[in-house]
Amino acid sequence: MRVRRRAALGAVALATTLLSVAACGSSGSGGDTASPGTAASQGASSSTQADAAAYLAKVVAAPQGIGYSTPITKRAPSGLRVVVLEANVPIARRIDEERAAAAAALGWKFSKIVIGTGAEDAAKAMSQALDQKPDFIFEAGYNMSAFGDQVARAQSQGVKIIAQCITDKPSGPLIAVDCDLRSxxxxxxxxxxxxxxxxxxxxxxxxxxxxxxxxxxxxxxxxxxxxxxxxxxxxxxxxxxxxxxxxxxxxxxxxxxxxxxxxxxxxxxxxxxxxxxxxxxxxxxxxxxxxxxxxxxxxxxxxxxxxxxxxxxxxxDQAPIAGWREMDIAVRAAVGDPISTVTDTAPVSQVLTSDNIGAASFDSAGFWLGVKDFADIYKKLWLLA
Missing domain, CATH: 3.40.50.2300 (Response regulator)
Incomplete structure (x- = not known):
């Protein structure tokens, strides 16, 4: 709590500083232009720079909670199978570690398939995932077109796909997109x-x-x-x-x-x-x-x-917490609750800079957490604690 409070106080101080800097060079009288050498004379007016500074002051602040608090209406069934199509980059691997932990907490079966870098590798990985007859497939970065006719196969098998950071909108077997166009x-x-x-x-x-x-x-x-x-x-x-x-x-x-x-x-x-x-x-x-x-x-x-x-x-806005957040979409779909509880809420986010990184929360592997106790929060929402 002290870390969060320090970050919040730092954000207030930063807001004051940024707004003061943005206002420098203005005479303060209506209609006057800024002095030579200020941002206004270089292409940005002091008012627009002040607006940017005010917005920045909000987004550098440490996040407080996951953004929603509605629990599911009943416990999710155990034994469901999830397969992750994993991009071979460090943050994806770290998110999937948390996704596996969330699956274990639910009593769900978890496996992953690493996608190669070839043009056909995404479709091959989706085919391998569907061979496992999962209930849910998670993937990140690839629009549905990258999976070719495997999307129709997923539809025919009744498999639900939850994607991360793509431009497609939910349709057919794709039931949700986290890190979507809005975020x-x-x-x-x-x-x-x-x-x-x-x-x-x-x-x-x-x-x-x-x-x-x-x-x-x-x-x-x-x-x-x-x-x-x-x-x-x-x-x-x-x-x-x-x-x-x-x-x-x-x-x-x-x-x-x-x-x-x-x-x-x-x-x-x-x-x-x-x-x-x-x-x-x-x-x-x-x-x-x-x-x-x-x-x-x-x-x-x-x-x-x-x-x-x-x-x-x-x-x-993509961090280890995403593994639990996106599993929450699957949990709510599994029990028949609205997934909009999750998808209508922006992911936990923060702009990190040299000024605020010292107060931000990180795990032992060095990844930004945003919210320290996210696993406990989701277990409570899932009626597991």
Whole structure:
């Protein structure tokens, strides 16, 4: 509780500081423009920067609870089978550890299949999952089109699919999407608020976006849209990559993008693992410290980058708690309760910066928790405690 209180107090202090900074340079009389050298003269008015600062002050605050408190109406049946299609990245593995723990608490059978990076691997993994005759399948990042005719097969088998971070809307066997377009918009707005508050009014952002995950492209477009009212002269440019480029081709691609556009001020990634190998590549090219680094969906290395003041912000709404939150969707579907209790509530989130990361909650493996006691909270909602 002390940690949360300190974070909340820090957020209030940050709000005051940011609003004061944003107002500097204004004469205070109606209609006057800001003095030369302020954000207003560089492309963003003091009022819009103040708006961005006010929004940022809200989203850097530590989350309080999971956002809802409605328990299920009866205990879920035991013995149901869930299969997870796992993307081979650290945060996905960590979330699935919690998903397995949630399944164990419910007395459900749990297994996972790691998806490869090939074009047909998602459909193959879905086929293998359906062979196990599960009640629920969980997947992240892949729109239903990636699974081909396996979606129709899931429908015929009566299997329910719960997805994370995709642009599809629920339909057919896809009963729910967590980290959907609405929550991605919120994270894009949070990212835009940081850039508009701390930028120069005409920032050039190189956005790293995976071609494998449509939600990445959506985040980039939403970032540009959310940034426009606060910073009309800012530009968002895209560096597209394949998953096989992580830690191999991608660092060089980013360096080349900056060299082509030396006005670049930010590198923003649609997920943290895309940053693998980037800092050494920037150093080798003599670009260390010349651009700010941030983004959405960080991992352990990005948290350390904030602590070391090598990176500046990361918007976070997918964390170990997601394993329990998305299992809650399955639980409510299993007992016939409205899943909207979960899906109408935004995921637990926070913008992490060098200023607030010291007060944020992390597990022993270094992953952001958001809410420390989430497992106990969900067990109570499931009538298990």
């Amino acid at each position: 991605t918009d919120l994270m894009a707005k949070a990212s835009a608020a940081y850039i508009a508050t701390h930028g120069n009014g005409h920032d050039v952002i190189q956005l790293l976006s995976s071609t494998s995950f449509p939600i990445d492209d959506y985040y980039g477009k939403s970032l540009a849209t959310q940034l426009r009212p606060w910073c009309p002269k800012c530009q968002v440019k895209t560096v597209s990559f394949q998953l096989s480029d992580l830690g191999t081709k991608l660092p060089g691609m980013v360096v080349s993008a900056i060299q082509r556009d030396p006005d670049t001020t930010y590198i923003v990634s649609s997920f943290g693992d895309a940053m693998t190998g980037l800092e050494p590549a920037l150093a080798a090219a003599g670009l260390s410290g010349k651009v700010r680094i941030g983004g959405y969906l960080p991992g352990v290395d990005q948290y350390q980058g904030l602590r070391d003041n090598k990176q500046v912000f990361w918007a976070q």
